[in-house]
Amino acid sequence: MTSYPHYPKRKVTLLDGVWDMIYLGDQCDLSKLKPSDYSPAERTIIPGCFDTRPDLAGKRGTALYRTGFSLCPNRAGELRFHGLGLWCRIYVDGEALYEGAFPYSGFSVTVPPAADEKRQLDVLIDNRFDFDRVPLQEQYFDFYAYGGIYRSVELRELPAKPISRLQVIPRDPAAGKISLRLMPGYKTEEKKLQACISINGGAAEEIDLTREGDLFTAEFRISNPELWSPESPRLYTITLETEEDAVTERFGLRSVKAEKGQVFLNDEPVKLLGFCRHEAHPQFGPALPLDQIHQDLLILKDLGSNFIRGSHYPQDPRFLDLCDEMGFLIWEESIGWGQREKSFTNPEFHKQQVEQTRLMVRNSINHPSIIMWGFLNEGASNEEYARPLYTDLFKTIREEDRSRPATYASMFPYEDLYWDQADIISINKYPGWYSERDETRPLEEVPSELDNYIKEVKKRGLADKPVLISEMGAGAFYSWRDPHHAHWSEEYQADFLDQLTREITSRSEYCGISLWQYCDCRTYDNRNALHRPRGFNNKGIVDEYRRPKLAYGRVRENFRKSKA
Numbered sequence: 321m322t323s324y325p326h327y328p329k330r331k332v333t334l335l336d337g338v339w340d341m342i343y344l345g346d347q348c349d350l351s352k353l354k355p356s357d358y359s360p361a362e363r364t365i366i367p368g369c370f371d372t373r374p375d376l377a378g379k380r381g382t383a384l385y386r387t388g389f390s391l392c393p394n395r396a397g398e399l400r401f402h403g404l405g406l407w408c409r410i411y412v413d414g415e416a417l418y419e420g421a422f423p424y425s426g427f428s429v430t431v432p433p434a435a436d437e438k439r440q441l442d443v444l445i446d447n448r449f450d451f452d453r454v455p456l457q458e459q460y461f462d463f464y465a466y467g468g469i470y471r472s473v474e475l476r477e478l479p480a481k482p483i484s485r486l487q488v489i490p491r492d493p494a495a496g497k498i499s500l501r502l503m504p505g506y507k508t509e510e511k512k513l514q515a516c517i518s519i520n521g522g523a524a525e526e527i528d529l530t531r532e533g534d535l536f537t538a539e540f541r542i543s544n545p546e547l548w549s550p551e552s553p554r555l556y557t558i559t560l561e562t563e564e565d566a567v568t569e570r571f572g573l574r575s576v577k578a579e580k581g582q583v584f585l586n587d588e589p590v591k592l593l594g595f596c597r598h599e600a601h602p603q604f605g606p607a608l609p610l611d612q613i614h615q616d617l618l619i620l621k622d623l624g625s626n627f628i629r630g631s632h633y634p635q636d637p638r639f640l641d642l643c644d645e646m647g648f649l650i651w652e653e654s655i656g657w658g659q660r661e662k663s664f665t666n667p668e669f670h671k672q673q674v675e676q677t678r679l680m681v682r683n684s685i686n687h688p689s690i691i692m693w694g695f696l697n698e699g700a701s702n703e704e705y706a707r708p709l710y711t712d713l714f715k716t717i718r719e720e721d722r723s724r725p726a727t728y729a730s731m732f733p734y735e736d737l738y739w740d741q742a743d744i745i746s747i748n749k750y751p752g753w754y755s756e757r758d759e760t761r762p763l764e765e766v767p768s769e770l771d772n773y774i775k776e777v778k779k780r781g782l783a784d785k786p787v788l789i790s791e792m793g794a795g796a797f798y799s800w801r802d803p804h805h806a807h808w809s810e811e812y813q814a815d816f817l818d819q820l821t822r823e824i825t826s827r828s829e830y831c832g833i834s835l836w837q838y839c840d841c842r843t844y845d846n847r848n849a850l851h852r853p854r855g856f857n858n859k860g861i862v863d864e865y866r867r868p869k870l871a872y873g874r875v876r877e878n879f880r881k882s883k884a
C-alpha cells in the first residue's frame with residue numbers, strides 16, 4: 321500500500337523492488353552523459369542508497385538506475401518520487417524529463433503518452449558535493465549526505481483531467497467544519513467544479529467547488545465530529561470524485577494555536593516532550609524499512625514522548641502516516657543546516673529554499689500530526705543579510721497554510737533578529753556540553769541558561785510567544801561506562817538529560833523540548849569527524865542500532881511523570 325493520497329480510479333503501481341544499477345565512478349561529466357551508452361547489470365534494491373552498500377560504502381559519484389514499467393498505450397502517467405538525493409536526472413525511454421536537487425522532497429514527473437505499453441525509466445543519481453548544482457545540501461552539514469533513491473517510487477496513470485491533491489483544512493474542528501481546496505492537475509478556465517464526496521467510504525454527497533486562483537474550494541461539515549489528539553488519534557478519509565478522477569486523502573479534526581506563551585491543541589495547552597530524529601540507520605541510511613520506522617515510534621512512545629522534530633528535512637510520508645495513526649505531534653522542516661552569507665546571498669539558493677518549503681507544505685498539509693512548520697536549522701538568524709530569506713519563507717508557509725504555527729531553530733538566543741516573525745521561539749543550545757567555561761562537569765550551566773533565554777524573550781517584549789527548546793543534548797558512547805562520569809560516558813549523558821528533562825517538565829515558561837537526539841547517526845567522513853568520534857553524532861538516547869543508553873530510563877521516567 322502506498323502512503324496517502326490514494327487515487328482509487330487510477331491504476332497505481334509501486335515501483336519499489338529490484339532495479340538494475342551501474343556505478344559510474346566519481347569523474348562523470350553530467351552534461352555529456354547518455355543512459356543509452358550503459359547497460360546497468362548490477363541488481364539493487366529501491367528504496368536504497370548506493371553508498372550504504374558494502375561494495376560502494378562511502379563513495380561519492382554517479383549511479384545510473386534502470387527499471388521498466390507498463391503504462392496504458394497513449395496515456396500519460398505520473399512518476400512520484402518520495403525522496404532521493406543529492407541530485408538527479410530522470411529519463412523515460414531515453415528522454416530527459418526532469419533534473420533537480422531537492423534532497424528529501426517528494427515530487428512528481430509527468431510521463432508523456434506513447435504507443436508502446438512497455439516503457440523504460442532511467443534515474444541518474446549523483447551524490448558529489450557541488451554548491452552550484454546542489455545548493456541545498458553541503459558537506460559541512462552534521463548528517464551524512466547519502467546518494468540514492470531512498471524513498472518509494474510510484475507510477476500513477478493519469479486521466480485527461482487529473483486531480484492533483486485535495487487539501488483539507490480544519491476550520492472549526494469541534495463543529496466538524498473543514499475547508500476543501502482542490503488542486504487540479506490540468507489547465508482550466510472553468511469557474512465551478514462539480515464533484516461527489518464521501519467520508520470514510522460512506523454515502524456520496526454532491527458538492528460544488530468554486531474557482532479561487534489556481535484552486536477549487538468549498539466548505540464542508542462532518543457530522544458527529546470526533547477530534548484527533550495524541551490520546552485519541554481519530555482519522556477520517558475523504559474521497560472526492562469527479563467524472564474523470566478520484567482522490568482519497570486522510571485527515572484529522574484538530575486545532576493548533578501558539579499564544580499566551582503556550583501551544584494549544586484543541587484549545588488545551590500541551591507540553592511538547594520528545595526528540596529530534598534523523599532518518600538514519602548504518603545499513604540503510606535514510607532508506608529505512610517501514611518496520612524500522614514503526615519500531616522507532618514504538619521506542620519514542622515508550623520514552624513517554626508526544627513530540628518529534630523531523631530534523632532536518634521533509635519527512636518520509638510513511639513516517640507521517642504512522643505518526644497520524646499513533647498520535648505523535650510533529651515539527652516538519654525543510655532542509656537547511658547552518659547556512660551563512662555565501663548561501664543567503666545566492667539567488668539560486670534563495671529560490672530553491674522557497675520552492676522546497678512550498679513543496680513540503682503542499683505534500684504534508686493533511687497530516688494532523690504536523691503541528692508546526694520549520695526551516696533553516698541554525699541559519700544566520702543573527703545577520704541582516706538573512707532577512708530576505710527568513711521573511712520569504714514565513715510568507716511562503718503562510719500563503720500555503722495559516723492553520724499551523726511556523727518557526728525555525730535559532731542558535732542565537734541573545735542576538736536573533738527574526739523572532740518577531742515566528743509564531744514559536746525555538747532555541748538550539750548546548751550548555752553543559754559545548755561549554756565555554758573551564759569546569760569538569762558544567763551541568764549547572766543548564767538551569768541558568770534556561771533562565772537567561774526567558775529573560776531575553778521577555779526583555780524583547782515577546783513573552784506572548786511560546787518558547788521551545790528545539791535542541792539540547794550531550795554525547796555518549798553506547799556501553800562506555802565510567803565511575804568518573806566523564807564526558808562521552810553514558811553516565812554523563814544520563815546526568816545531563818535527567819537534569820535537563822526535570823528542568824523543562826517543571827518550568828511552565830517552556831512549551832516543551834525536542835532533545836538532541838533520538839538515535840546516533842552517521843555524519844562527517846572528513847576532518848570534521850575529529851569532533852564526531854566514529855564519524856557518528858553520538859548524542860542519541862539510543863545508539864544507531866536503537867540500543868538504549870543509560871539516559872533512556874531517566875528521561876522515560878521524567879517524561880512519563882510529567883504527563884501523569
Ligand code: ADA
Nearest residue numbers: 462697698748791836857859
Ligand atoms: C546543532 C545541529 C544538529 C547537531 C547538533 C550537535 O545544533 O542543529 O544537527 O549538529 O548541533 O550535535 O552539535
